[in-house]
Amino acid sequence: MMKALSSVSSFAASLLFEIMNIWNTTSDFILLGLFNHTGAHLFLFVMVLTIAFTSLVGNALMIFLIHQDAQLHTPMYFLLSQLSLMDMMLVCTVVPKMAADYLMGKKSISRAGCGLQILFLLTLAGGECFLLAAMSYDRYVAVCHPLRYPILMSWQLCLRMTMGSWFLGAADGIMQAAATLGFPFCGAHEIDHFFCEAPTLVRLACADTVVFEYVMYICCVLMLLVPISLILISYSLILAAVLQMHSREARKKAFTTCSSHLCVVGLFYGAAIFIYMRPKSYRSANHDKVVSAFYTIFTPVLNPIIYSLRNSEVKGALRKCMGQRAALNND
Numbered sequence: 001m002m003k004a005l006s007s008v009s010s011f012a013a014s015l016l017f018e019i020m021n022i023w024n025t026t027s028d029f030i031l032l033g034l035f036n037h038t039g040a041h042l043f044l045f046v047m048v049l050t051i052a053f054t055s056l057v058g059n060a061l062m063i064f065l066i067h068q069d070a071q072l073h074t075p076m077y078f079l080l081s082q083l084s085l086m087d088m089m090l091v092c093t094v095v096p097k098m099a100a101d102y103l104m105g106k107k108s109i110s111r112a113g114c115g116l117q118i119l120f121l122l123t124l125a126g127g128e129c130f131l132l133a134a135m136s137y138d139r140y141v142a143v144c145h146p147l148r149y150p151i152l153m154s155w156q157l158c159l160r161m162t163m164g165s166w167f168l169g170a171a172d173g174i175m176q177a178a179a180t181l182g183f184p185f186c187g188a189h190e191i192d193h194f195f196c197e198a199p200t201l202v203r204l205a206c207a208d209t210v211v212f213e214y215v216m217y218i219c220c221v222l223m224l225l226v227p228i229s230l231i232l233i234s235y236s237l238i239l240a241a242v243l244q245m246h247s248r249e250a251r252k253k254a255f256t257t258c259s260s261h262l263c264v265v266g267l268f269y270g271a272a273i274f275i276y277m278r279p280k281s282y283r284s285a286n287h288d289k290v291v292s293a294f295y296t297i298f299t300p301v302l303n304p305i306i307y308s309l310r311n312s313e314v315k316g317a318l319r320k321c322m323g324q325r326a327a328l329n330n331d
Contacts, residue, residue: 027111027189028108028109028110028111028189029108029109029110029111029114029185029189029190029191029196029201030107030108030109030188030189030190030191031097031098031101031107031108031109031191031193031194031195031196032107032190032191032192032193032194033098033101033102033107033194034048034098034102034193034194034289034293035102045099045102048095048293048297049095049099051297051298051301052091052095052297052301054301055087055088055091055297055300055301055304056088056091056092058084058301058304058305059084059085059087059088059300059303059304060084060088061304061318062080062081062084062304062314063081063084063085063088065314065317065318065321066078066080066081066317067081068317068321069317069320069321071313071316071317072313072314072317075138075153075154075155075157075158076135076138076139076142076153078158078162079131079134079135079138079158079161079162080135080307082131082162082165083128083131083132083135083303083307084303084304086124086127086128086131087128087299087300087303087304088300089120089124090121090124090125090128090296090300091296091297091300093117093120093121093124093195093296094117094121094194094195094296094297095297097109097113097117097195098194098195101194109196111181113196114181114191114196114201115177115178115180115181115196116177117195117196118173118176118177118180118181118196118197118198118201119173119174119177120173121173121195121196121197121296122169122172122173122176122177122198123166123169123170123172123173123174124169125169125272125295125296126168126169126172126173126223127165127166127168127169127170128165128169128268129165129169129223129224129227129228129269129272130161130164130165130168130169130223130227131161131162131165132227132231132265132268133226133227133228133230133231133234134158134161134162134165135307136230136231136234136235136261136265137153137161137230137234138153138158139234139235139238139261140234140235140237140238141153143238143241143242143254144237144238144241168223172219172223175219176198176216176219177198179212179215179216180198180201180202180212181201183202183205183206183207183209183212184205184206184207185201185204185205185206186204186205186206187204189204190204191204192285192289193285193288193289193292194289194292194293195292195296197275197288197292198216198276199216199275199276199288200285200288216276217277220273220276220277221277224269224272224273224276224277225273227269228265228269231265235258235261235262238254238258239254239255239258242254242255242258260306261306261307263306264299264302264303264306264307267294267295267298267299267302268294268295268299271291271292271294271295271299272295274287274291275288275291275292275295
């Protein structure tokens with residue numbers, strides 16, 4: 001299996017190298033951006049930067065606490081650390097370029113840069129889709145089969161699900177990036193968006209894109225609808241188990257946790273489905289930009305709050321870490 005993965009990785013690397021050579025020989029694209037240079041848009045720009053910075057700090061803190069505290073070295077928190085890593089990388093893929101373009105007035109992006117944005121965006125967003133499904137299975141086992149948790153959610157299975165999430169996301173990213181930028185493009189190469197996104201870029205193609213859009217739709221069914229179906233099944237079983245609990249406080253806590261988790265999942269999947277599974281004739285550039293901001297900027301700041309920072313074990317690890325830092329400073 002390792003030889004197969006190695007050969008696939010070598011093929012993907014060589015394919016990506018060839019594609020990059022082709023992209024570098026063509027003209028740049030122009031990103032029209034999300035904001036104008038007005039007072040209201042400047043305020044929104046600062047707010048987006050604040051949210052992005054908060055997301056980076058919150059997710060970095062989660063990764064640090066999970067790495068430092070031995071009590072958090074469990075499959076559940078390992079999956080959470082991977083979610084935080086994906087969210088940090090997702091924000092870094094989109095926000096720095098958008099901020100630099102707005103502040104410096106430079107809106108161009110090379111074909112290679114555009115391809116890399118599509119590659120990383122789809123790798124991370126696709127990987128997160130499967131990772132959220134893995135996390136829902138983890139919660140299902142923890143609530144419905146707590147005594148069998150070490151067997152049903154072993155470290156070996158956890159690592160396989162994590163590697164599978166990254167691998168499937170990367171496979172989708174490479175295929176869509178290569179296919180999207182393989183088309184010839186017409187006109188001024190202006191992209192009415194604040195980053196390169198495959199559905200937006202396809203609109204500029206000077207060729208028949210029907211087959212590509214059909215294939216992309218199938219990919220979206222696999223990457224979005226299959227994981228969200230597994231998530232809904234897992235949480236339905238969890239809620240069924242919760243309703244049978246005798247403790248009113250336990251039911252209330254479980255309902256609150258499940259509803260907050262589903263809220264974040266709904267925002268992420270809803271935005272992604274809206275962008276990637278809507279017919280071309282119903283697309284609007286302004287709607288796409290606003291909805292894309294939800295799953296690339298706003299959702300990553302919610303994940304550490306909903307999944308982690310409301311967790312008593314995580315808060316205990318934070319207090320312990322702060323106590324250790326205070327003791328070192330006093331010494």
